Amino acid sequence: MDFSEYKGVYVFVETEEGRPKAVSFELLNPARKLADKLGEFVGAFVVGHQVEETAQMCVQYGADKVIVIDAPEYQYYTTDAFTNALHKAVEKYKPNVMLIGATNNGRDLGPRLSCRLQTGLTADCTSLDINVESRNMEWTRPAFGGNLLATIMCPNDRPQMGTVRQGVFKRPKPEPSCHGEMIYETIRTMPQEISTRLIERVKEVVESVNLEEAEIIVAGGYGIGKAENFKYLEELAQVLGGQVGATRKVVDAGWIAHAYQIGQTGKTVAPKLYIAVGISGAIQHLAGMSGSETVVAINNDAGAPIFGVAHYGIAGDYKEVLPALVDEFRKRKGEQER
């Protein structure tokens, strides 16, 4: 394999119904840093339908070269169509590095694609670096429910591929003056090549929870006692402009919908502020929130493991602490507005 043919740090820009997923733009940030270190360019593969606006945004977010694959069969994600499109694009453009957002679709596509290309893929990375001498990526990812960090390389194959967790990197500042090359590629997937059929898409309207993108999360554990007590958390979340989240035990008890679950069998979040209320801190839960910038724990039991990952702790009754916090933040907000 001639490595010199493989150039550029590419991001797969995931769209659905023409709209981009947040993580795709976030990845243009590390892509730029890696490309600068390598002295290579930043590329973007935009696959979807009616994605012109998304493609233009990629340039503003720093992509030097945008490959647009736009056709009706890419309106909704299917494994078959997206693998086909990306596979052909990768064969032609030969990326050195390829970053894919670790969304459900990204983690569906990544392994199909890497397997078809017979190259290595590192899943669900939380940190990226490059060894400038060997030009090998160093992909770092959590394993064992977040207890271990493994750094992985793919020294003998190209492209080097990885899926990257949402919320780890900040979206770059858009620069309307940026210039980039737009390439419109016609890669079609015929209906008979798509083996699955979308019968119905159900949006759970009540659950307009976008925990992955929330900057502030107030999460409740079994220690809050009962479903009704989420009102304390909701009030605080509202004052802070945040979202409510929950542990698996709470979801299993039926106190709140699964869409709110954070942890190994739920969502992975990385907010600026994570307030854990009545959460003991099981490893499975920590696996889903350990990327949070600042963690505040509120729990009756001062010895609960959650305090081991918290920056600030209040050992006390949340039913007293939360209303006090609501009053305090409300007061401050009032002062700011005045």
Next chain:
Amino acid sequence: MNILVCIKQVPDTTEIKIDPEKHTLIRDGVPSIVNTFDTYGLEMACRLKEETGGTVTVVTMGLPQAKNALRSCLGAGADEAVLISDRPFGGSDTLATSYIISQAVAFLEREKGSTFDLILCGKQAIDGDTAQVGPELSEHLGRPLITYVSALKYRNGEFEAKRENDDGYDRIGVKAPCVMTVVKTAYEPRYPTLKAKIRAQWADIRTITAETMKDTLDLSRCGLKGSPTKVVRTTTPQRQSECQYIKEASPALNAGKLADILARKKVI
């Protein structure tokens, strides 16, 4: 309907502790279990079999002691169990692992003279957390893939899967043969009955080796040689070791102090 469920024996990650001095995992005495997501897959397979008839086969790749995990699956509803185990398979990453499993699937299907209608894998293993072997297996086999399946029906010759996505779910139709990966289901896996447990203890578990598959297996695609990814180092994450407890005289004072800190650090 003939269903294959791929399982993995994993250390129970809830029991893993970190050595506070050496910052390494303490694995001694940690019990081995069947990967949680695989148990959901097995239960889904068993329910489908009870509706449509047929068999449920479980397969795993691992060391000989992984037979214990297979036995526990036999107790929980599987009819047959197969272990894929051999020296040259050691050190395989997900690409090599999925290749070897795909070869074993092809071997079993040639032997039976029919394909598995459905192959189920857990969404991911709770030790490696990669979620890659299932999709890669489908690619090797050239079969349709649906990931993140939380419910499954079969009617009029078509599977209908409920696939979880970020803001709801999709109902997706697909025909056999196909591969799916399973998330947490609405129901819990069954407990084995005492009778089933005893039967599982004495059941015959066949082992597939490199020799078994020698007609088609490419050894250069197995083990370390066949693995494009290499683990170069492992570390334990830097946990926030010092939690600053706020211990003012009243909830209101605690709230004020915390708000001050968060405002100073520009968190809010």
